[in-house]
Amino acid sequence: MKLYAGKILVVDLTNKKVSTEPLREDWLKGYWGCWGLALRYYWELVSPDIDPLSPQNVIVIMTGPFCGTLVPTTSRFCLVSKSPQTGTIFETNTGGAFGPELKFAGYDGIIIKGQADILSYVKIQDDQVSLESAESLAGKGIFETEKWLKDAMGSPDAKTMGIGPAGENLIKYACIGTESYRQMGRGGAGALFGSKNLKGIVCRGTGSISVADMPAFLEKITQHKEANVLTDANLWASTDGTPILVEAMNEAGILPTRNFTYGVFDNRSGINSDAIKAAKRGDRACSSCPLACGKFTHINGAEMEGPEYETLCLAGSNCEIDDLEQVIRFNRLCDDLGLDTISCGNIVGLAMELAEKGRHDFGLRFGQPKAYLEVVSEIAMLSTQRGQELALGAKKLAEKYQALDLVADAKGMEYPAYEPRGNYGMGLAYATSERGACHLRAFTAFSDAPLDVETQTQKVVEGQNFNAIKWSMCVCDFWGSVTHEIMAELLTVALGVTVTPDELALAGERIWNLTRLFNLGAGFTSKDDVLPEKIMNQPLEKGPHAGNVFKKEDFETSKNRYYQLRGWDEKGVPSREKLKQLGLDQLWHR
Amino acid sequence: MEKILYAKPDLCTGCNRCAYVCSAVKEGKFYPTKSRIQINNFTLNGYSVPSICFQCPKPECLEACPEEALYKNENEVVRVDREKCNGCGNCVTACPYGMIEQDAAALAYKCDYCGGDPACVKECAPGAIVFRAEDKELRKLRGLQMKQRIESGNPDQKRHQVGLNLMSLHKGSPKTGI
Secondary structure (H helix, E strand, O other), X not given: OEOOXXXXXXXXXXXXXXXEEEOOHHHHHHHOOHHHHHHHHHHHHOOOOOOOOOOOOOEEEEOOOOOOOOOOOOOOEEEEEEOOOOOOEEEEEEOOOHHHHHHHOOOOEEEEEOOOOOOEEEEEEOOEEEEEEOHHHOOOOHHHHHHHHHHHHOOOOOEEEEOOHHHHOOOOOEOEXXXXXXXXXXOOHHHHHHHOXXXXXXXXXXXXXXOOOHHHHHHHHHHHHHHHHOOOOOOHHHHOOOOHHHHHHHHHOOOOEOOOOEOOOOOHHHOOHHHHHHHEEEEEOOOOOOOOOEEEEEEOOEEEEOOOHHHHHHOOHHHOOOOHHHHHHHHHHHHHHXXXXXXXXXXXXXXXXXXXXXXXXXXXXXXXXXHHHHHHHHHHHOOOHHHHHHOOOHHHHHHHOOOOOOOOEEOOEEOOOOOHHHOHHXXXXXXXXXXXXXXXXXXXXXXXOOOOHHHHHHHHHHHHHHHHHHHHHOOOOOOOOOOHHHHHHHHHHHHOOOOOHHHXXXXXXXXXHHHHHHHHHOOOOHHHOOOOHHHHHOOOEOOOOOOOOOOHHHHHHHHHXXXXXXXXXXXXXXXXXXXXHHOOHHHOOO | OOEEEEEOHHHOXXXXXHXXXXXXXXXXXXXXXXXXXXXXXXXXXXXXXXXXXXXXXXXXXXXXXXXXOEEEOOOOOEEEOOOOOOOOOHHHHHOOOOOEEEOXXXXXXXXXXXXXXXXXXXXXXXXXXXXXXXXXXXXXXXXXXXXXXXXXXXXXXXXXHHHHHHHXXXXXXXXXXX
């Protein structure tokens, strides 16, 4: 096949069997790869009412058509399943180099079923695949696990996915780590591995990927790289990386601070891009990325690739921690123990506010790093009472302490680093994302009309549809200027078959609607597409949007308009006509 | 003065685009394990070391060849005459850097500077791979790299060990651990 490896690896952990099946080529034109294709497989394999942590649940890992080629920024790969954190369908993706390695081993994706009887790992060496014991890795961190897995493979060039104690302990915001500092962070992918007794996957691939016309493909790639990737629109990723957003979001007044109380952080100079540059040792890239947004930092013996903006905010400004060294330590602990830094920072910030408001004292205070660092391993290991309580997640913690007025979440997933009271689009994006509070589906943070309901609503629909196909190619967010036209042109040259921008646009809408159908099947309705009380009722303090809320009636206007633009009814159910237009009518029998 | 290929590990981001393009040009496919340039990524340490052929002044691969299948061209580039290669693998054993290997038919292959216009250099956005006439700084860099000779192991192992050595010599070498 061109671009694709042509095979899916199927791992049945219960029966200790590995097998391969041909790639469903009939699904490619509608779903393409990564998110879309993984979603289509998952839909076929699992009923929406499945218990996410049961052996009957399935994990689908998928690469995209450009993964393992020179198309810039496309080595990301994804995981689709039902989230143990939200109970919705979810997709989580990461960069690094595991995706290309898997494809060079001969597989576009992996389907993982069942539950192993002992802690295990999957060993993939081209067409030699086996299930092995990982019992000696029980309780080990991700960094040690990665090294052990590479040694077990006997190849330093092998690539890994692995979980830490947080995943083994089924913490619902546990991540999967790869290439040391890169994660499938959100939605609890680590707990899914943990529930299957799967410590990790190690892969070495020595094969190749073909295209229809290599000279023409290389020429197109160079043309787009020079005219559209390495340009002013994207080079911030290279010069600064995501830390540039600290100042940008502060200026916009939407930098969550003090558990979503303020829109700006006065002490941000300790954690902004200049602080990162002062600590920087080098630039790091995912496989095949010329931008290299990763900034490797080192302060007083603490070092890592990162922290990224989301962590600088949730574990920085949101906890009022203004010392980069402490944020690096927090981040590195999360990466090693296997916790999502966005959720973890948000929850610690909530615990700090609970103490502040006199609701409950966890020994955590805004701006105080000692307990903030200690609690990370207590959460991952479930080793103390407060660790166990913070491991519940922000929403359950708030429920326990009658503090639903203080929590910032959507469908049980903690808010990321963009304040909706100063940008209504982000609020709607969180409320309508298929996986709860997510900033990677629609992103309106740079809008110049952040409080215009109609504009923001339209931007959210457009963003979700576009990102659904972009994530199905696994083109990184930081090739921000990529278009349907560019993706279609590259596919056309590589496959030797005409692909149109319109069919990609339609595929994006199709993928988004299929996630909606799954969530409807899982019992979610328009009643779940909501904002937390804090965002609707408690005025934001400080900054250009001080005093503002996202009023319930404005949100309802936005949500109803959103459903209308999508061709969904007032309950958020796609119309029969819409499903027919998208070719989904045969998949939905209600 | 002839241009030479140099690797600057301090600037390497580990993106591997050099290996992708090398294999695309030489093999007609994206086939990084068959690339003539390789990247050793030490992700935990945030460091990467490119492995390049130095086109040694006294090439051990060439000296080890019983068939005289290896030769230096007019630009001092070591090339393989695949008609003469008998697949014995002596060159692979002899190279202390792991930079000559055998294909599926056991024939030797290695970097040939793409005839004087290396594809890898054009793909290297951070400037970690350069092709230019030698100067004092580059001579020093190359000298340090060529000192890292690994006498045993397969090419993968040799490259990895050279990479580890160069990382530990790197002045700001990160020390992991919190």
